[in-house]
Amino acid sequence: MRQAHTVAQVRAAEEQAIAAVGDEALMQRAATGLAVAVADELRRRRGHTYGTRVLLLVGAGNNGGDALFAGAWLARHGVAVRALPLAEHPHAPGLAALLAAGGRAVDLPGAVGFDADLLVDGIVGIGGSPGLRPDAQQAVEALAGVPVVAVDLPSGVAVDTGETPEPHVQAEVTVTFGTHKVATLVDPAAAACGEVRLVDIGLVLPDADVEALEAADVATLLPVPGRASHKYTRGVVGVRAGSRAYPGAALLCVAGAASGMAGMVRYVGPDEVDSRVRQRFPEVVGAGRVQAWAVGSGGDDEAAAALAAALGDDVPVVVDADALRHLHHRRGPSGLVLTPHAGELAALLGEPRGEVEGAPLRHARDAARRWGAVVLLKGPRTLVADPGGRVRVNSTGTPWLATAGAGDVLTGLVGALLASGLDPFDAASVGAWLHGAAASRAGRGGPLVASDVAHALPEIVGALASEV
Numbered sequence: 001m002r003q004a005h006t007v008a009q010v011r012a013a014e015e016q017a018i019a020a021v022g023d024e025a026l027m028q029r030a031a032t033g034l035a036v037a038v039a040d041e042l043r044r045r046r047g048h049t050y051g052t053r054v055l056l057l058v059g060a061g062n063n064g065g066d067a068l069f070a071g072a073w074l075a076r077h078g079v080a081v082r083a084l085p086l087a088e089h090p091h092a093p094g095l096a097a098l099l100a101a102g103g104r105a106v107d108l109p110g111a112v113g114f115d116a117d118l119l120v121d122g123i124v125g126i127g128g129s130p131g132l133r134p135d136a137q138q139a140v141e142a143l144a145g146v147p148v149v150a151v152d153l154p155s156g157v158a159v160d161t162g163e164t165p166e167p168h169v170q171a172e173v174t175v176t177f178g179t180h181k182v183a184t185l186v187d188p189a190a191a192a193c194g195e196v197r198l199v200d201i202g203l204v205l206p207d208a209d210v211e212a213l214e215a216a217d218v219a220t221l222l223p224v225p226g227r228a229s230h231k232y233t234r235g236v237v238g239v240r241a242g243s244r245a246y247p248g249a250a251l252l253c254v255a256g257a258a259s260g261m262a263g264m265v266r267y268v269g270p271d272e273v274d275s276r277v278r279q280r281f282p283e284v285v286g287a288g289r290v291q292a293w294a295v296g297s298g299g300d301d302e303a304a305a306a307l308a309a310a311l312g313d314d315v316p317v318v319v320d321a322d323a324l325r326h327l328h329h330r331r332g333p334s335g336l337v338l339t340p341h342a343g344e345l346a347a348l349l350g351e352p353r354g355e356v357e358g359a360p361l362r363h364a365r366d367a368a369r370r371w372g373a374v375v376l377l378k379g380p381r382t383l384v385a386d387p388g389g390r391v392r393v394n395s396t397g398t399p400w401l402a403t404a405g406a407g408d409v410l411t412g413l414v415g416a417l418l419a420s421g422l423d424p425f426d427a428a429s430v431g432a433w434l435h436g437a438a439a440s441r442a443g444r445g446g447p448l449v450a451s452d453v454a455h456a457l458p459e460i461v462g463a464l465a466s467e468v
């Protein structure tokens, strides 16, 4: 599990570590990890490190100190290093180390004229407030186009929310220390990090509220049938999706539900859609008892009735697309998963779409609290929030997954996982992970259509199941 800790949690862990080993040792661990990452990036871009040029942007705090000590390490390894101080008193021992290693301080014209191969952003880290002060912003603008390695975080992002309300650094690589921060996992800040590299500095941390499943976690959570399992013990999922206007949504939602995670799939919908579903999926049966419902994908005007019918059974329900518009009440204890994209969540909350896109974590949590539901907010990094404030960020997928019908497959899959007995938070986050992984497998780096995702699911599940 990758965990993202808050600034307060990191500070507390740092205090403990400093008490044990001293602050200098901790900063040396961070700076060495940073220097190695910068050297890797220089090698990747230039093929070598010797004779390359690195410019450090140095703020007032320890983030600048990390940059300066890393600069000293690089200078000792043959890199030409210059530091542009953006504060009156940059970290004194760090600056002394850089100068002793042959580095030099420059002003802004000197920095621009230096023609650096890489910038190291040591303006601010976890001590920063969102945005950049004018001199920092001026420097970042003057040096635009030079690739950036960010120290701990791209300066200017909001560390604990992942929001980017003001100007901030856009990095190619972010070298973060001790643990992920919310901003390194959650968009839009995560998108400003580029590739994230985690450097272990020996912090001992508590459980975090924001986390990301990894393959091994998904393998552990996966409902795998045993020798004594039969179709009913594995769970029956019911699909009430698609409509006369959108019959394809029914087929895709059923394809997600029939990917093998539940023991049986039932479909309930208009006759002409029902016959197409049965033709395509002979294993699908009609109305009857289910352990979970998947509702709403392509539901059109029929979505309200489908939702009411599903909520009438005392089983978990995953609610998508058109059915989201008809959610009026808080749901009881059986479990509800909502699967909006940003536009649908904005409509649910009565806010502009841009507000949701700018602060997805806050809005997903708000909606989860308001509806007493697990909210799966679809996006480039899908979020799954529960009413208690826990959040999982999905790490799988490909931009090619932004394709019609992909959400319908996801709804069916989450329904199947609910039916198999996973709780709503696990069903939604495991579903998002499998869906993204299946898309990457199906597309193999290229384009795909939604039914390809459903076809690839058994292969992904099989590979995980064989690992446990």
Ligand SMILES: NC(=O)C1=CN([C@@H]2O[C@H](COP(=O)(O)OP(=O)(O)OC[C@H]3O[C@@H](n4cnc5c(N)ncnc54)[C@H](O)[C@@H]3O)[C@@H](O)[C@H]2O)[C@@H](O)CC1
Pocket (backbone or CB within 6 Å): 014, 018, 023, 026, 027, 030, 031, 059, 060, 061, 062, 063, 064, 066, 123, 124, 125, 126, 127, 128, 129, 130, 131, 132, 133, 136, 151, 152, 156, 177, 201
């Ligand atoms: N505390 C520790 O033991 C360790 C800290 N480390 C580094 O230290 C960082 C935290 O250091 P600090 O607490 O000194 O804080 P920072 O270095 O993140 O920044 C605080 C300083 O930046 C200024 N500042 C705040 N917002 C700004 C803005 N928007 N624009 C420009 N300047 C701004 C403040 O005046 C303050 O002096 C971490 O992110 C990490 O890089 C690492 O060396 C590991 C060990």
Ligand SMILES: [K+]
Pocket (backbone or CB within 6 Å): 063, 121, 122, 123, 124, 125, 150, 151, 152, 153, 154, 155
């Ligand atoms: K930084």
